[in-house]
Amino acid sequence: MAKAVTALDVAREAGVSQATVSYVINDHPSHKIAPETRARVLEAVARLGYTPSAAARALRKGSTDIALLILPDVPTGPAVAFLLERLTDELELAGLVLVTRRVRQTTERTAPWRELRPAVVVPIVSSLAPELEVELRSAGIPVVGSLLEHPSPDDGTSLGQILAGRYQVEHLAATGHLRLGYADPADERVRAFVRLRLEGVRLACMELGLDEPVVLPVPLEVEKAAEAVARWRSLPEPVTAVCAYNDETAFAVLAGMHRLGLEAPDDLAVIGVDDIPLAPLASPPLTTVDQGLDALTLNLAQRIVGAVRGTPSPPRLRSDTVRLVLRRSA
Amino acid sequence: MAKAVTALDVAREAGVSQATVSYVINDHPSHKIAPETRARVLEAVARLGYTPSAAARALRKGSTDIALLILPDVPTGPAVAFLLERLTDELELAGLVLVTRRVRQTTERTAPWRELRPAVVVPIVSSLAPELEVELRSAGIPVVGSLLEHPSPDDGTSLGQILAGRYQVEHLAATGHLRLGYADPADERVRAFVRLRLEGVRLACMELGLDEPVVLPVPLEVEKAAEAVARWRSLPEPVTAVCAYNDETAFAVLAGMHRLGLEAPDDLAVIGVDDIPLAPLASPPLTTVDQGLDALTLNLAQRIVGAVRGTPSPPRLRSDTVRLVLRRSA
DNA sequence: CTGAAAGCGCTTACAG
DNA sequence: CTGAAAGCGCTTACAG
Numbered sequence: 233m234a235k236a237v238t239a240l241d242v243a244r245e246a247g248v249s250q251a252t253v254s255y256v257i258n259d260h261p262s263h264k265i266a267p268e269t270r271a272r273v274l275e276a277v278a279r280l281g282y283t284p285s286a287a288a289r290a291l292r293k294g295s296t297d298i299a300l301l302i303l304p305d306v307p308t309g310p311a312v313a314f315l316l317e318r319l320t321d322e323l324e325l326a327g328l329v330l331v332t333r334r335v336r337q338t339t340e341r342t343a344p345w346r347e348l349r350p351a352v353v354v355p356i357v358s359s360l361a362p363e364l365e366v367e368l369r370s371a372g373i374p375v376v377g378s379l380l381e382h383p384s385p386d387d388g389t390s391l392g393q394i395l396a397g398r399y400q401v402e403h404l405a406a407t408g409h410l411r412l413g414y415a416d417p418a419d420e421r422v423r424a425f426v427r428l429r430l431e432g433v434r435l436a437c438m439e440l441g442l443d444e445p446v447v448l449p450v451p452l453e454v455e456k457a458a459e460a461v462a463r464w465r466s467l468p469e470p471v472t473a474v475c476a477y478n479d480e481t482a483f484a485v486l487a488g489m490h491r492l493g494l495e496a497p498d499d500l501a502v503i504g505v506d507d508i509p510l511a512p513l514a515s516p517p518l519t520t521v522d523q524g525l526d527a528l529t530l531n532l533a534q535r536i537v538g539a540v541r542g543t544p545s546p547p548r549l550r551s552d553t554v555r556l557v558l559r560r561s562a
Numbered sequence: 563m564a565k566a567v568t569a570l571d572v573a574r575e576a577g578v579s580q581a582t583v584s585y586v587i588n589d590h591p592s593h594k595i596a597p598e599t600r601a602r603v604l605e606a607v608a609r610l611g612y613t614p615s616a617a618a619r620a621l622r623k624g625s626t627d628i629a630l631l632i633l634p635d636v637p638t639g640p641a642v643a644f645l646l647e648r649l650t651d652e653l654e655l656a657g658l659v660l661v662t663r664r665v666r667q668t669t670e671r672t673a674p675w676r677e678l679r680p681a682v683v684v685p686i687v688s689s690l691a692p693e694l695e696v697e698l699r700s701a702g703i704p705v706v707g708s709l710l711e712h713p714s715p716d717d718g719t720s721l722g723q724i725l726a727g728r729y730q731v732e733h734l735a736a737t738g739h740l741r742l743g744y745a746d747p748a749d750e751r752v753r754a755f756v757r758l759r760l761e762g763v764r765l766a767c768m769e770l771g772l773d774e775p776v777v778l779p780v781p782l783e784v785e786k787a788a789e790a791v792a793r794w795r796s797l798p799e800p801v802t803a804v805c806a807y808n809d810e811t812a813f814a815v816l817a818g819m820h821r822l823g824l825e826a827p828d829d830l831a832v833i834g835v836d837d838i839p840l841a842p843l844a845s846p847p848l849t850t851v852d853q854g855l856d857a858l859t860l861n862l863a864q865r866i867v868g869a870v871r872g873t874p875s876p877p878r879l880r881s882d883t884v885r886l887v888l889r890r891s892a
Numbered sequence: 893c894t895g896a897a898a899g900c901g902c903t904t905a906c907a908g
Numbered sequence: 909c910t911g912a913a914a915g916c917g918c919t920t921a922c923a924g
Contacts, residue, residue, distance in 0.1 A: 236676065236679070236701060236901095237676075238900095238901060238902085239901070239902065239903095240901080240902095248910075248911085249910065249911045249912075250901090250902085250903095250911085250912095251903080251904080251910075251911055251912080251913095252909090252910060252911075254902070254903055254904085255903090255904095255910085258903080260903090260904085262904095263904095263909080263910085264909070265909070265910080266909060266910090269909080269910080281673070281676070281697075282676075283673065283676035283677045284677065284901080284902065284903095285621070285677070285679060285900090285901055285902070286617075286677045286678055286679070287616075287617045287618075287620035287621040287626065287679060287900085287901080287902090288617075288621050288900070288901035288902035288903090288916090289901080289902055289903080290617035290902090290916090291615070291617040291618050291621050291900090291901080291902075291915095291916045291917060291918085292901080292902045292903050292904085292915080292916050293902085293903070293916080294916070296617065307647075308643050308644070308646070308647040310640065310643070312643075313638050313640070313642075313643035313646075314638070316638070316643075316646070317637075317638040320662055320664060321664060324663070324664070329661055329663075329678075330661075330662070331659055331660075331661060332650060332660070333654070333659075334650060334651060334654070343611070343613070346566065346567075346611070346612075346613035347613045347614065347615070347616045348616055348659075349566070349615060349616070349617060367611075371566060452839050452840070452842070452843060453842070454842060454843060454847065457843075480839065480840060483840050483843045484843055486843070486845075487842075487843035487844075487845060487847075490845045509782050509810065510782070510810060510813050510840060512782070512783070512784060512817075513782060513784060513787075513813045513814055513816070513817035514817075515816075515817060515820045515845055517784065517817075566917095568916095568917060568918085569917070569918065569919095570917080570918095578894075578895085579894065579895045579896075580895085580896095580917090580918080580919095581894075581895055581896080581897095581919080581920080582893090582894060582895075584918070584919055584920085585894085585919090585920095588919080590919090590920085592920095593893080593894085593920095594893070595893070595894080596893060596894090599893080599894080614917080614918065614919095615916090615917055615918070617916085617917080617918090618900090618916070618917035618918035618919090619917080619918055619919080620900090620918090621899095621900045621901060621902085621916090621917080621918075622899080622900050622917080622918045622919050622920085623900080623918085623919070624900070
């Protein structure tokens, strides 16, 4: 249980005071340290392998380098995994550590920032309850609206989510389809997203004069998916194309079709959302809507860093990242 | 910038000392607090919404509740995403927060534990350099060998990794295949894993008297995959079955086959590793090897918690979680 | 059963 | 240009 190296150890080693160590380490603006002293300190730091304790620093400064990401209890699909990976990397570059908290519902009772004193809170899906938002603001902790935020309709990303649905419909309508199905993943935990994307589909159908989409549950099981496909095709006015909630659900639809000996897009056109790495490998290659998660994540990272450092940051990305990825399934 | 609520605020509110607040909050064993006092304190805590500062606590106790996961710079595929998700949840249940650090190479220069003072360090892939291992031990920070640790050959998981390859071959050999191909994802960043799984394949081939597997790069692109498939089939002694590095690579092989009008398993049998959610939805449904990541992750979580709390924990899971998932592609 | 006080390792006015 | 000292918010021997 050797004690860790402290600034005092370094100070002794370099023959200076603890304060001086701190000044050179932090490049304190109002404290120009003599180059020679500086060098001596830096050398001692290197020799001893000193790194300031994050805890002591946090206690003293009143805040940490933590970016607290509040994730809902959704399964971590490819999209969220990608986001997490990129965000971790980008924030680490800026000296922030990403801490993720999965939370069913963010309430008074689960207010992790009280414990962690993060530099910033990022509620990745639902926005915070107003009273929590107030608590944070008054504690000086910025809240960065995430890209996936959901309820507010004029919000950029709800917009993005809705737009994904719209793009699906526009492409389908443009290729002559009049009756659309919607493949719902039937997973409680992503309900909010389903609602949003489906909303986009409904709206677009209305505007383009198509019928209401026929929503059917399509879990990731061949049999169930086949049932849904059979059902869509046996309607009085059969569905000729389906919008899937995401690419994984689209794979399920495709699998259900294969089971029935059907081929996309002729028997039924299928379009997904996300453009996961496997999408081009579907048979046929999956036509899908790319939400531009890459750009959105980068933008989110920049906004987080900006909020922490108090530096100007780019505006929240709007809908301009969404685009159709045309392949063969629709 | 309202100040956060401190133990002193609570103490005043409850009419006790700061020490007493701490005792009731921590249920200190040697300090039985009078029930009535206790109640008063608890009530004040609730009323004020008090949560102890993690930083102050860490500083005082000399260690944190952080479990530091050292991740190599590998792409976060479905398997790693799953592991991260489960681990976060399990550890949160035990009051630990998971902090992930992606690191190319863990050296003296990047020693995040010096800054973070985590309760435990988990190098998820490569084991730590010996001198770092020593540093941690002497600082009293336990290191929990991860499930994916790689170089030591007698190690449980290398074993697991090698075993995945072995299972692939055993199934293929049992179904009459003599000439095997190996689909290498051709991604530098997962080289270590490829080597291990391929090793298992090679060993098994030798023991079962099969030829050396024919290794070909198969990135996630239809064209490239088709090339590999064509190549395998046009060999003087054609390959009749291929072991894919993982399920995603197996999807690529399948896609390459479709492009050439070929069908698994008759034209070429294909077997993956991981059993990702999409595996049953491949066409044909993908036969694969499940590494039992679920059980492995739970075991890892238990070992982490055990190491931190100093309580007994289960032994590292060995190879017993690996199993064949028989579907239709092989 | 409860409290006063020390001290964890930093940073930062404040003096010199 | 450098240092002595206070103080961030806790926990925990030590007294009472």
